[in-house]
Amino acid sequence: xxxxxxxxxxxxxxxxxxxxxxxxxxxxxxxxxxxxxxxxxxxxxxxxxxxxxxxxxxxxxxxxxxxxxxxx
Numbered sequence: 001x002x003x004x005x006x007x008x009x010x011x012x013x014x015x016x017x018x019x020x021x022x023x024x025x026x027x028x029x030x031x032x033x034x035x036x037x038x039x040x041x042x043x044x045x046x047x048x049x050x051x052x053x054x055x056x057x058x059x060x061x062x063x064x065x066x067x068x069x070x071x072x
Contacts, residue, residue: 005034006041014041018048022072031069042067 002025009017018033025031035041042058045067049056052072059066 001030001032002028003032003034006045007034007036009041011040011044014044015048018045019052022049022052022054022069026072029070029072033067033069035065035067037065041065 002021004017004021006014006017021033022031033045035045042065046056046058049067049069054069055071057068057070059068
């Protein structure tokens, strides 16, 4: 499973990084995006995934900050 770790990435870089990651790795579904504990980062990732029509699961509880892309 391919992973994108956004720790240390600035908010303005997220859009392009996530879009490139999902399209370059679309044959490797499911994909994992690690956002860390930042609610803002999770929202930015979800915004990109919604815009691209991707389906995803959002981690809850101890898995908060993890987004798993299941369909592009």
